Amino acid sequence: MENILLKFLKGIHSINHPVSVLKGIGAKRALSLQRRGVHTVIDALFLIPLRYEDRTKIIPIRMAEEGNTLIVKGIVKSSGESFISRRRKIFRIEIDDGTGTLHLAWFNYNKRHMRALSTLKGEILSYGKITNMSGSRYMFHPRLIPPKSWKPCYYPIYPKIEGIPEEVLRNAIRDAVSRFKEDIIDPVPEWIPKEFNLPDLKDTISQLHDPPLSYTLDQLNAMETPFHRRLIFDNLLLFILTSSWLREKRFLTDAPELRSPREVIKMAEEYLPFDLTGDQIKAIKEICSDIKRPYPMNRLLMGDVGCGKTVVCAISAWICALNKRQCAIMVPTQILADQHMEYFSSLPAEMGFRPVLIKGNLNTNEKKRIYSMINKGSYNLVIGTHSLIQEGLHFKDLALVIIDEQHRFGLRQRIDLTLKGKSPHLLVMSATPIPRTLSMTLYGDMDISIIKEFPRGRGVCRTEIVKRSRKRWIYEELICRLKRGEQAFVICPLITDSDGTGLKNVLDMTFQLKRLLEPAYRVGLIHGALSYEEKAEIMDKFKRKKISVLVGTTVLELGVHIPDATVMIVEHPERYGLAQLHQLRGRIGRGAKDSICFLVIPDKLNDKALERLKVLEKSNDGFYIAERDMKLRGPGEFTGAKQWGKTEIDLDLLLRHIDILENSKRIADRIFGSDPWLMKRENVYLRMLLERRLSLISDIDNESVTGYFS
Ligand code: ADP
Numbered sequence: 074m075e076n077i078l079l080k081f082l083k084g085i086h087s088i089n090h091p092v093s094v095l096k097g098i099g100a101k102r103a104l105s106l107q108r109r110g111v112h113t114v115i116d117a118l119f120l121i122p123l124r125y126e127d128r129t130k131i132i133p134i135r136m137a138e139e140g141n142t143l144i145v146k147g148i149v150k151s152s153g154e155s156f157i158s159r160r161r162k163i164f165r166i167e168i169d170d171g172t173g174t175l176h177l178a179w180f181n182y183n184k185r186h187m188r189a190l191s192t193l194k195g196e197i198l199s200y201g202k203i204t205n206m207s208g209s210r211y212m213f214h215p216r217l218i219p220p221k222s223w224k225p226c227y228y229p230i231y232p233k234i235e236g237i238p239e240e241v242l243r244n245a246i247r248d249a250v251s252r253f254k255e256d257i258i259d260p261v262p263e264w265i266p267k268e269f270n271l272p273d274l275k276d277t278i279s280q281l282h283d284p285p286l287s288y289t290l291d292q293l294n295a296m297e298t299p300f301h302r303r304l305i306f307d308n309l310l311l312f313i314l315t316s317s318w319l320r321e322k323r324f325l326t327d328a329p330e331l332r333s334p335r336e337v338i339k340m341a342e343e344y345l346p347f348d349l350t351g352d353q354i355k356a357i358k359e360i361c362s363d364i365k366r367p368y369p370m371n372r373l374l375m376g377d378v379g380c381g382k383t384v385v386c387a388i389s390a391w392i393c394a395l396n397k398r399q400c401a402i403m404v405p406t407q408i409l410a411d412q413h414m415e416y417f418s419s420l421p422a423e424m425g426f427r428p429v430l431i432k433g434n435l436n437t438n439e440k441k442r443i444y445s446m447i448n449k450g451s452y453n454l455v456i457g458t459h460s461l462i463q464e465g466l467h468f469k470d471l472a473l474v475i476i477d478e479q480h481r482f483g484l485r486q487r488i489d490l491t492l493k494g495k496s497p498h499l500l501v502m503s504a505t506p507i508p509r510t511l512s513m514t515l516y517g518d519m520d521i522s523i524i525k526e527f528p529r530g531r532g533v534c535r536t537e538i539v540k541r542s543r544k545r546w547i548y549e550e551l552i553c554r555l556k557r558g559e560q561a562f563v564i565c566p567l568i569t570d571s572d573g574t575g576l577k578n579v580l581d582m583t584f585q586l587k588r589l590l591e592p593a594y595r596v597g598l599i600h601g602a603l604s605y606e607e608k609a610e611i612m613d614k615f616k617r618k619k620i621s622v623l624v625g626t627t628v629l630e631l632g633v634h635i636p637d638a639t640v641m642i643v644e645h646p647e648r649y650g651l652a653q654l655h656q657l658r659g660r661i662g663r664g665a666k667d668s669i670c671f672l673v674i675p676d677k678l679n680d681k682a683l684e685r686l687k688v689l690e691k692s693n694d695g696f697y698i699a700e701r702d703m704k705l706r707g708p709g710e711f712t713g714a715k716q717w718g719k720t721e722i723d724l725d726l727l728l729r730h731i732d733i734l735e736n737s738k739r740i741a742d743r744i745f746g747s748d749p750w751l752m753k754r755e756n757v758y759l760r761m762l763l764e765r766r767l768s769l770i771s772d773i774d775n776e777s778v779t780g781y782f783s
């Protein structure tokens with residue numbers, strides 16, 4: 074869990090002693106902890122156990138059933154090494170507790186470890202999983218517990234920290250709890266946890282590290298205890314409050330007022346080869362009314378792949394140009410940047426765009442020249458990847474920032490780009506629909522426009538689930554379409570067969586297809602391990618129909634636009650989330666022709682997985698699919714979440730606790746609501762916290778996004 078709460082408790086707390094004050098932590102170990110972000114006592118207190126072990130009772134050996142993980146206590150009867158095959162040795166200790174005997178066994182051990190084990194005598198406690206083998210009961214690689222130190226407990230297992238033995242870490246944290254618990258200041262006003270029957274922060278922290286025996290192990294490991302819930306609640310509350318706070322602040326920030334022509338839609342349509350759809354018009358009007366205000370727009374434009382977001386973006390940029398201001402468009406990949414550049418260059422000159430593309434590989438001189446022209450305002454539209462946020466790139470008067478496929482960027486990058494202007498308007502676009510409850514929370518500081526309607530004249534896209542054994546006729550259909558000059562994508566999960574999982578990989582697939590189709594139809598290959606130039610060249614060939622069938626990994630996922638691509642074959646669709654598959658199939662059916670997406674499943678696929686995939690056969694509505702995905706996979710596995718991964722909140726966790734989400738939203742609204750009493754009493758304090766949190770936002774170090782540009 075990315076701990077927002079911790080981040081700013083650190084700012085206000087007195088428990089900022091270095092970890093080296095804790096038992097067992099010297100200078101060297103303190104360094105190891107620091108490497109993992111644990112600098113102070115409060116960091117240690119917020120080190121959340123990954124899971125717990127049930128050490129609440131000792132089980133008689135006779136009752137220890139196979140498969141259960143438990144503690145037994147017995148007397149050492151014998152110990153020693155023995156061969157289990159010609160080459161393999163194990164070390165074995167036999168124990169007996171009067172009800173039965175059990176073998177504790179180790180496969181991998183060094184001499185020192187073995188010597189230590191050999192000296193064990195008398196009574197020992199052992200924790201592990203019971204396995205039956207050739208008539209005897211075993212515990213492999215058990216944890217031995219000194220009998221004196223055992224007391225019934227749920228034993229917390231912390232993340233492994235290199236250089237610190239488990240036991241040392243546990244003792245240090247226990248020391249932190251016992252010495253510093255009373256110093257914890259609860260930043261949340263008392264009435265809030267009370268209202269939801271949640272413990273205060275002191276109890277939360279101490280129970281986290283030493284859970285009361287009244288909980289079950291399942292509750293603990295599912296984070297379904299009041300203290301886990303309290304931590305999640307706090308994180309969400311702060312997250313939502315921050316959104317509301319950002320929103321309020323935004324209203325007080327000055328932004329360039331961009332005026333749109335009175336007949337903006339009519340004028341725009343003059344320039345376009347088609348009429349806009351109702352939803353596009355609605356979105357454009359919403360944007361126009363946002364950007365004429367004296368404070369910055371912060372709008373999310375959500376709509377399925379192919380619904381026509383680009384043109385909405387183009388019209389917004391055009392209005393910006395009419396106002397003689399600069400606009401920047403940031404996209405996650407160079408291929409998309411090229412595509413946008415091509416699109417804007419193709420628009421009628423009267424629209425007044427002077428676009429420039431920032432390429433990643435510019436040499437110093439080109440860079441200097443382009444940067445200086447941007448700085449002088451010679452270009453009014455700047456398109457690029459994260460290269461736009463480079464130092465040294467300054468705008469003359471950046472008034473509108475547009476971010477495409479926004480979930481590929483972190484908050485940090487979003488902020489960095491807007492900092493290139495004086496509070497410019499912000500439009501972010503996303504093709505990953507998420508359920509409404511979530512979007513309202515995660516994007517509480519944004520207004521949302523949704524495009525559901527697809528442009529008319531679009532062919533129908535059908536999806537069909539086909540068993541691998543019946544794949545033959547897919548190829549018949551494929552060849553039939555290739556004959557008509559249509560094109561196809563083939564998606565496999567792996568690049569090579571390196572991991573021996575037997576999953577389809579693009580190399581084998583390309584080889585197979587080449588044998589089947591060439592020389593009549595060319596087969597191309599694209600994947601993430603290729604350089605940008607190689608990828609661009611292949612995409613270009615595909616676009617110019619020099620390649621008919623393109624095999625690839627999900628690199629293809631992003632908004633590539635090939636109107637004649639009408640067939641998609643997805644191998645191992647069961648490996649992907651519905652939202653992702655839905656995005657993938659959005660690559661086809663972008664023209665007037667009907668298209669077809671084949672999901673090739675193993676002959677034996679379980680019912681649950683099949684039911685899930687069937688959603689795609691039935692529906693083309695991204696929002697519906699996102700909701701179903703969440704229901705069918707169980708929120709914890711909802712894979713739309715992964716695609717929204719660049720948020721600060723652990724979505725999996727959040728989705729498992731949707732009720733907490735709703736409660737925190739309610740409280741946050743109440744705090745920011747109209748109740749004057751609340752405003753006076755609590756808000757002063759909360760505002761202080763929020764201010765601190767905001768100052769922390771810029772420190773949020775989003776994991777490097779460069780992975781996405783490879
Ligand atoms: P996305 O929302 O995935 O970014 P695009 O903006 O790339 O979708 O649009 C997909 C295709 O639809 C483009 O070829 C675009 O020209 C076309 N298009 C967009 N709006 C309309 C419309 N109103 N009528 C007809 N075609 C449209």
Ligand code: MG
Nearest residue numbers: 382383477632
């Ligand atoms: Mg797009």
